[in-house]
Amino acid sequence: MQVYLFGWFYLSQNENVDGYVIINEHPGQKYDNESLNDFIRMADLEEKAIFIDCPTRFKRVIVPEPSFTPLWYSDNYMKTMDAIKQNALKEPEDFIETPEKIFLSRSHFGRAKRAEGGLELLDDYFKNNGFTIIYPEELSLVQMVRIMQSAKVCASESGSITFNTLFANDDLDVIVIERIPLFADGNLITNLSSAKRITYIDGCCNLYPGNVGGACLIGFTKEFEIFTNDNGYEYPSSLYLESDYKNKCLEIYQKDYDRGVSYKLWLEWKKPDWLPVICEAFLASIDQFPQLDRKAIIETYYKDIVQE
Template sequence: MIYKNMHLYCNENLESSFKDTYNCIKKKEDMSFVEVEKGIVHKYILVDNYNDYGCVTDKDYNIIDDSCLYRGTGINCGRVHRKEVDLYIDKEVIFLGLYFQHYGHELLDGCSRLWFINKNVDIKDYCYISQTDKDDHFFIFNLLGLSSKNLIRVDKNIQFKKVIIPQASNNIYLSYSDEFNETFRKIGYNIEASKKKKIYLSRTKFNFPGMNTVGEKNIEYILKNNGFTIVYPELEKLETVISLMKGAEIVAGIAGSNMHNILFARDNIIEYNLLRTNRVNLEQLIIDKMKNIQSYYIEDFYEPIPPIRHYAIPYLICLTKYLEAFFIDEKIKYNKKELYDKFAYDFLDYFRNYSEIIFNDHLNEESKISIEDLVHNLQLMFSYYDGEFLDLNKKRERYKKYIDMFLWWIPIRKIRYKMRGYFYNKIDKNK
């Protein structure tokens, strides 16, 4: 059965993928745990930038499956790198899982074992594996009543008297449980809800090579003028973010880790997910289904260079027919001509970001674009935008201005002039 509260403004293929994926998500019942006498908790190690090591084994180094990090039906992290014990601690501990440096996965993967904290009354000591040396997770642990003196970060292979392993209450590609939802209610239990009802979670202050979302400022501006409070989660304390989520009735943002903060919100709220790529957001769909969210997924991206992954090139947000339909249906006011005008600048900024990524060697060869593809995409821009507002001569004049802006970053004058002449010729012939 298709989720009645999922509203899709996107192409047919993407719509079908969203619906199929949603229907594959299952609710997990009857959470359990396992006990391992003389269990060994293995530190996190990343090998060859791909293979993640870190899990719990028995004293004979047999991997305990329930300690592994699963995504879908496969193990994402659950290998033994070194069959040695560096330290023995004569304590019974509860294993709280693996915590990544990535914020979204910290919430979705790391917090999936915290449900057991309130089920246990006898054991007071806990251990966890961390991808980094920073203890960024302590604030969440503290909100659940755990003291730092009872927390052991595993930075070497440690054998304990006994390790209790709670089953993961969430599998981000497959299933969720009531316990997972309840965990976030308890994390935010003592934090007062904000009185702000409409929140936009912005990525415009987020700066990471290859992850810039060009054009988002336009969406931010529109929603701000429609009564949304703009929030930059990475600049706020987690306590503030939780407060805003607890009070929100509508949460909007670019689909991704920022939107996972809805885990701290009440059930049955409204969310606007603005898609930045042609990818189904599996992680968010699980949250939607678990919390009975009335969700909107809007195709508002343009991919001059289709990504071979969901990262490593910039993203481009713009006014599409789907975004326009969404604005009309939700009665969101905006200036269409202004968006069209800004798109041309954003388009050039997208390629500037792209050129910087190539210069800094953040792309592999498969992701690089040819000059022929570049010309083709510029022609698409010329034909798609501004037509209903400008006559032909004004369009040509504007396009030449855009080309000048675009070519400024080419340091060799001869090449810059040659490309300018090439594009000018194309513009003059365009009818």
């Protein structure tokens, strides 16, 4: 993330700078992540990059201004992304498939598999509707840029995965499945893209208060169904609409939620205007899970909002 936040300064190639310090939690000269290695190469930083993995002293340090936060961004951020895109397209062709309709999936991503119920439903839904399933973490940065450049329609969950749309052309049609009750601040970055249209679909079935990065329960919601009918899309395979699959997703969601991180962060970030929105997701989803004690959940989290 630091590379993208401060990339504008790296790209400026300031003559008074002897080296660019990049924090790397893994010992050695490069990141284990090949996409970041690609970026460093494309920004012509290889000769001046200094990787550190422990406290290090320098005679003089310049800390550049970050180019964005979840609620603010500058033109310098897009300059960084544009530079990456232009240099990636200069790389030798690797003949990767470049479909026009793509779904950026998190179903192979370890953290998501442990915390998000419903990933297989999304893969199945978009595959049924002619989308090629793409797993960004399995591709190089160059490959990802080439795929985004060729795409005409790109769908994904909400969150940081939508940042990939910044590498696309001007005529991209973006579909975002919202996975949390609150509109994700990170989606601000999606709106920086030059997409011709961005459609948000509420796919969130979360039952409990939690922070934006916590456990997620994704389902074929009423809003998802309306989008499907309005666009002439196919429904998910029946397997993913049955109680057995929903309960499997609930188990993933519940297990991650019970680790305590999501609710702990919720308590730290708690804002009065958030709870009614989260409660709305609960009321829309709870009837899918008759084995849960509706009254107990309301008493624990929503007693000041729901009167039953």
